[in-house]
Amino acid sequence: MSSPTSPLEYISPWVVSQRWFASKGRVPRLESIGSWEIPSDGPRIVTHLIMDFSARVPVLYQVPVTERAEPLDGAENALIAEVATENGTTYLYDGPHDPAYATALLRMISASTEATAHGATAHGQVFGAIEFSEILSSSVLRGEQSNTSIIYSVVTDSGIDSVICKVFRALHHGENPDVVLQAALAASGSPNVPQSIGAVVGEWNDIGRANGRALGHLAFAQEFLAGSEDAWRFALRSAEEMDDFTERAYSLGTVTAEVHTLLAGSLGTTVPSRDEIDSTLASWRSRLLLAIDEVPAIDEFRDTIEALYASTASLDWPPLQRIHGDYHLGQVLLASDGHWVLLDFEGEPMRPMEERSRFDFALRDVAGMLRSFDYVAGSLGSTEDAQSWTRASRNAFLSGYIERSGNDLRTHRELLDAFEMDKALYEAVYEARNRPDWLPIPLAALGRLARRQR
Numbered sequence: 033m034s035s036p037t038s039p040l041e042y043i044s045p046w047v048v049s050q051r052w053f054a055s056k057g058r059v060p061r062l063e064s065i066g067s068w069e070i071p072s073d074g075p076r077i078v079t080h081l082i083m084d085f086s087a088r089v090p091v092l093y094q095v096p097v098t099e100r101a102e103p104l105d106g107a108e109n110a111l112i113a114e115v116a117t118e119n120g121t122t123y124l125y126d127g128p129h130d131p132a133y134a135t136a137l138l139r140m141i142s143a144s145t146e147a148t149a150h151g152a153t154a155h156g157q158v159f160g161a162i163e164f165s166e167i168l169s170s171s172v173l174r175g176e177q178s179n180t181s182i183i184y185s186v187v188t189d190s191g192i193d194s195v196i197c198k199v200f201r202a203l204h205h206g207e208n209p210d211v212v213l214q215a216a217l218a219a220s221g222s223p224n225v226p227q228s229i230g231a232v233v234g235e236w237n238d239i240g241r242a243n244g245r246a247l248g249h250l251a252f253a254q255e256f257l258a259g260s261e262d263a264w265r266f267a268l269r270s271a272e273e274m275d276d277f278t279e280r281a282y283s284l285g286t287v288t289a290e291v292h293t294l295l296a297g298s299l300g301t302t303v304p305s306r307d308e309i310d311s312t313l314a315s316w317r318s319r320l321l322l323a324i325d326e327v328p329a330i331d332e333f334r335d336t337i338e339a340l341y342a343s344t345a346s347l348d349w350p351p352l353q354r355i356h357g358d359y360h361l362g363q364v365l366l367a368s369d370g371h372w373v374l375l376d377f378e379g380e381p382m383r384p385m386e387e388r389s390r391f392d393f394a395l396r397d398v399a400g401m402l403r404s405f406d407y408v409a410g411s412l413g414s415t416e417d418a419q420s421w422t423r424a425s426r427n428a429f430l431s432g433y434i435e436r437s438g439n440d441l442r443t444h445r446e447l448l449d450a451f452e453m454d455k456a457l458y459e460a461v462y463e464a465r466n467r468p469d470w471l472p473i474p475l476a477a478l479g480r481l482a483r484r485q486r
């Protein structure tokens with residue numbers, strides 16, 4: 033079998049139709065900037081790094097492709113293209129759906145091996161939490177995701193276990209906070225993140241960098257908590273049935289505080305300088321302007337929001353530290369034994385990666401979760417019952433957080449309100465762009481928060 037001479041030509045139309053392709057609505061300008069290959073006895077396994085130059089800041093995508101001489105049974109939906117070559121037809125498949133790629137990727141991590149470089153390098157790194165002797169099966173996690181996750185069934189000393197490997201689709205220079213933070217928490221013994229198994233790290237050309245090369249995480253493997261349920265779905269059901277969620281919300285508050293304490297302990301804290309506080313105020317204001325620009329109705333709250341932001345400038349601000357960064361119920365699992373497990377420490381997808389790795393205020397996470405409880409009521413039509421469920425859950429979450437952190441956030445209510453306002457503005461932009469039907473949820477929150485300031 034021979035490989036297609038210009039794979040980009042075949043891969044591009046498929047790339048732009050994927051959920052993780054961010055530049056929808058623009059005419060893409062795709063270029064291959066390199067690839068790497070996992071040696072294989074089966075189909076050729078090539079991971080292409082494809083840059084889209086159409087956005088103001090170009091976006092780099094990771095596109096693993098297997099090249100097969102025969103069609104792969106059951107993988108019709110993952111077929112990228114059929115290419116006529118001099119030796120017959122080559123079938124190109126989306127790697128994560130092909131067991132050949134899935135197995136080779138996890139083996140590369142567990143054996144810490146190096147891929148063959150074609151302008152881009154990649155090597156596996158094992159962290160060692162779970163050792164397995166055999167990979168029994170693999171399948172792609174269904175659902176709308178910004179990355180692609182592969183679930184494996186593996187044989188370990190204690191029996192059959194499940195593993196998840198997240199293949200990052202959009203690549204960035206620098207360490208991925210999802211890997212760094214979860215690995216640090218797992219290493220410090222936290223039961224509230226999955227065990228970390230290992231990662232793939234790569235290097236590629238980047239004309240925007242002084243030395244012309246970028247380095248970052250390409251994939252991350254963890255323990256997969258089979259039988260767990262997403263906290264968002266669990267909370268929605270609980271609110272619909274008017275179940276009391278306060279005990280669970282309280283324990284989520286304590287777990288959140290514990291995770292913040294562990295992150296502070298393992299990765300440090302700093303006292304914010306005047307410049308750092310001013311730069312947070314500046315980022316709030318620029319988000320406010322962006323939100324008004326995209327959702328003009330927000331202008332009505334502008335003066336109140338600006339006054340709230342200004343009033344926080346003279347407050348005593350807490351220390352800076354590493355945080356989750358995009359904390360909401362959809363990022364938390366209720367494990368089958370009833371304990372909370374936090375996921376996806378990648379930060380807000382609309383922020384540059386370099387910003388997402390900076391120290392930040394833990395209050396941002398607290399505000400994120402408060403907003404998420406509000407979304408539960410909002411998505412249920414904000415009925416009296418749903419609102420009272422939300423009020424009780426928000427209070428219980430805060431009480432749990434305060435109790436475990438020893439930090440009485442209610443005494444600095446303006447600061448927490450300002451972070452909540454900032455999150456609701458982020459959400460207004462997110463909803464206007466992605467789910468306009470849900471825009472009223474953050475808008476109503478902005479109205480409520482604004483009324484509280486008057």
Ligand SMILES: Nc1ncnc2c1ncn2[C@@H]1O[C@H](COP(=O)(O)OP(=O)(O)O)[C@@H](O)[C@H]1O
Nearest residue numbers: 177178179196226254255256257262362375376
């Ligand atoms: N370790 C895990 N165990 C069980 N389910 C998981 C695990 N990691 C992710 N998931 C499931 O996958 C979904 C998406 O994971 P996430 O890390 O948020 O990916 P993305 O960055 O693509 O949004 C989660 O909401 C959860 O349902």
Ligand SMILES: O=P(O)(O)O[C@H]1O[C@H](CO)[C@@H](O[C@H]2O[C@H](CO)[C@@H](O)[C@H](O)[C@H]2O)[C@H](O)[C@H]1O
Nearest residue numbers: 178358360361362380381400403404407459462
């Ligand atoms: O999970 P992601 O990292 O992709 O986060 C983005 O999408 C979220 C929606 O799935 C969005 O969250 C908002 O909606 C949630 C309900 O669907 C709600 O629980 C959150 O509080 C709300 O912010 C998130 O903001 C966005 O970054």
